[in-house]
Amino acid sequence: MNARGKAFRYGDNVDTDVIIPARYLNTSVAAELAAHCMEDIDPQFIKQVKPGDLIVADKNFGCGSSREHAPLAIKTAGVSCVIAASFARIFYRNSINIGLPILECPEAAKGISSQDMVEVDFSTGVISNITTGKQWQAEPFPAFIQKMISSNGLIDYLRAEVLK
Amino acid sequence: MSMTMSQKILAKHAKMGVVRPGQLVMADLDLVLGNDITAPVAIKEFARFKVDKVFDKSKVVLVPDHFTPNKDIKAAEQCKRMREFASDYQIDNYFEVGRMGIEHALLPEQGLVNAGDLIIGADSHTCTYGALGAFSTGTGSTDMAAAMATGQLWFKVPQALRFNLTGSLGTWVSGKDLILHIIGLIGVDGALYKSMEFTGDGVASLSIDDRFTVCNMAIEAGAKNGIFPVDDVAKAYLASHCKREPVIYEPDADAEYEQTYEIDLASIRPTVAFPHLPENAKTIDEVGDIAIDQVVIGSCTNGRLSDLRIAAHILKGRTIAKGVRLIVFPATQQIYLEAMEEGLLKIFVEAGAVVSTPTCGPCLGGHMGILAAKERAVSTTNRNFVGRMGHVESEVYLASPAVAAASALAGKIANPELLEDN
Numbered sequence: 001m002n003a004r005g006k007a008f009r010y011g012d013n014v015d016t017d018v019i020i021p022a023r024y025l026n027t028s029v030a031a032e033l034a035a036h037c038m039e040d041i042d043p044q045f046i047k048q049v050k051p052g053d054l055i056v057a058d059k060n061f062g063c064g065s066s067r068e069h070a071p072l073a074i075k076t077a078g079v080s081c082v083i084a085a086s087f088a089r090i091f092y093r094n095s096i097n098i099g100l101p102i103l104e105c106p107e108a109a110k111g112i113s114s115q116d117m118v119e120v121d122f123s124t125g126v127i128s129n130i131t132t133g134k135q136w137q138a139e140p141f142p143a144f145i146q147k148m149i150s151s152n153g154l155i156d157y158l159r160a161e162v163l164k
Numbered sequence: 165m166s167m168t169m170s171q172k173i174l175a176k177h178a179k180m181g182v183v184r185p186g187q188l189v190m191a192d193l194d195l196v197l198g199n200d201i202t203a204p205v206a207i208k209e210f211a212r213f214k215v216d217k218v219f220d221k222s223k224v225v226l227v228p229d230h231f232t233p234n235k236d237i238k239a240a241e242q243c244k245r246m247r248e249f250a251s252d253y254q255i256d257n258y259f260e261v262g263r264m265g266i267e268h269a270l271l272p273e274q275g276l277v278n279a280g281d282l283i284i285g286a287d288s289h290t291c292t293y294g295a296l297g298a299f300s301t302g303t304g305s306t307d308m309a310a311a312m313a314t315g316q317l318w319f320k321v322p323q324a325l326r327f328n329l330t331g332s333l334g335t336w337v338s339g340k341d342l343i344l345h346i347i348g349l350i351g352v353d354g355a356l357y358k359s360m361e362f363t364g365d366g367v368a369s370l371s372i373d374d375r376f377t378v379c380n381m382a383i384e385a386g387a388k389n390g391i392f393p394v395d396d397v398a399k400a401y402l403a404s405h406c407k408r409e410p411v412i413y414e415p416d417a418d419a420e421y422e423q424t425y426e427i428d429l430a431s432i433r434p435t436v437a438f439p440h441l442p443e444n445a446k447t448i449d450e451v452g453d454i455a456i457d458q459v460v461i462g463s464c465t466n467g468r469l470s471d472l473r474i475a476a477h478i479l480k481g482r483t484i485a486k487g488v489r490l491i492v493f494p495a496t497q498q499i500y501l502e503a504m505e506e507g508l509l510k511i512f513v514e515a516g517a518v519v520s521t522p523t524c525g526p527c528l529g530g531h532m533g534i535l536a537a538k539e540r541a542v543s544t545t546n547r548n549f550v551g552r553m554g555h556v557e558s559e560v561y562l563a564s565p566a567v568a569a570a571s572a573l574a575g576k577i578a579n580p581e582l583l584e585d586n
């Protein structure tokens with residue numbers, strides 16, 4: 001499983017209130033949420049993002065509320081992977097549970113600029129910056145997490161693996 | 165092998181003798197919580213399991229608190245979905261508007277939380293119940309759906325930070341000042357993926373409400389959970405609220421902590437977190453002149469009776485500054501009733517405040533007190549992110565009920581110690 005696309009670059013502590021502001025949480029319709037994704041931090045994001053693109057950020061990405069609407073909005077906007085120096089823990093869980101691949105790799109986060117072309121191999125954890133030719137090794141997901149992501153998240157994974 | 169308090173609770177619920185930090189375990193849950201924002205998503209996911217019941221209808225709690233009383237049609241639809249689910253699946257603990265409260269104040273009050281419990285909630289401030297010696301943590305809606313279906317969830321066993329408390333807090337200093345101080349010290353990711361375990365002689369001097377406030381904001385330091393030892397104060401609260409016998413876990417004497425912080429409670433000053441992160445903590449002495457437009461007193465952090473009492477004590481017989489709006493929202497119907505019986509609501513109204521029904525409303529910029537561009541609020545809530553309470557150009561300063569009330573009187577951020585006739 002791979003991801004490939006352009007990088008949208010953000011800083012430290014990107015919180016769930018800017019990923020998807022609470023004023024839009026009166027719906028859980030994914031497409032409606034995606035339409036406001038990152039609106040308070042980068043109004044251009046939703047106009048420019050293309051399927052496959054990546055979000056790259058510094059530390060503590062996704063801090064704040066437990067709203068799953070945040071990774072859902074990102075995933076539905078077409079983002080194929082989020083790379084950050086570190087993630088807030090509930091956001092981390094939520095992303096995996098809904099099948100949005102996210103990788104923690106401080107070196108890669110530092111070495112990727114806005115608009116760089118990036119490729120990620122989820123089975124090996126290798127992150128490549130196609131624009132600069134640099135490569136980094138992130139911790140690959142353990143097998144059960146890889147399975148969860150490829151089965152589109154926790155529910156389908158549990159249905160297939162546990163409740164069969 | 166030695167374990168921390170949090171690790172012991174996880175080990176027990178995973179039916180394992182020992183667990184090690186970093187280990188992934190499947191554990192049995194004592195309680196699963198959701199609200200009107202997160203539960204509708206969970207309900208949709210739950211339907212995909214195609215099961216005809218939840219794992220235990222007495223262990224699922226549904227609280228419509230965020231956009232209630234329904235703020236608009238969409239919010240009403242979300243609440244309706246949750247209400248119908250509660251009825252279809254005969255959920256014992258569904259709390260309708262009029263009987264509800266903000267979830268994290270409501271659950272302990274209703275006796276649903278016991279020491280030693282493993283609790284997940286699709287709300288980040290589920291970590292509040294650590295005040296009673298439970299391992300409780302926030303998760304997402306998919307987790308909630310899986311938990312409602314199976315009664316279990318996967319956890320990564322956390323490492324821990326220890327906060328060794330000594331001494332006692334000053335008169336106008338509260339649990340809120342303590343936790344803002346700690347977050348200022350370690351940062352908003354200072355406890356990322358970890359437990360915050362509180363120990364030491366100083367614990368005994370903290371009221372249960374102070375402990376709720378401290379654990380409530382563990383997530384603002386990135387923590388998985390915050391937890392206090394179950395001492396006489398906690399036991400007394402549990403005895404008068406929870407029907408079950410407390411199950412008490414103590415950390416091993418040689419439990420491993422990644423770091424220990426020594427905190428002298430007497431040295432904590434009234435503390436304010438500046439925009440736009442809870443870690444931007446300054447003592448009241450460093451604040452300077454900051455004019456404000458709105459003061460909010462309430463929420464799952466500081467909407468309990470003791471918080472309202474402190475605010476009322478300061479506001480009694482006074483009127484708030486011209487140009488300031490004061491919004492008070494008691495956290496539960498029970499607290500609302502007691503505040504009414506004690507005459508606190510009268511004091512607020514006479515001072516020029518509005519008193520709201522229990523709701524999350526202003527805390528998350530939902531309704532009941534949204535800020536316009538450039539407006540500033542002092543708030544006893546827990547987050548001051550960009551746009552949290554309204555316009556992206558508004559500002560939120562986090563503080564204790566005492567600082568908030570004093571600020572409402574002064575029209576700027578103010579030190580409650582300096583009020584006359586206290």
Ligand code: SF4
Pocket residue numbers: 230266267268287289463464465523524527528545546
């Ligand atoms: S009061 Fe605020 S922090 Fe607490 S549950 Fe409600 S929205 Fe969340």
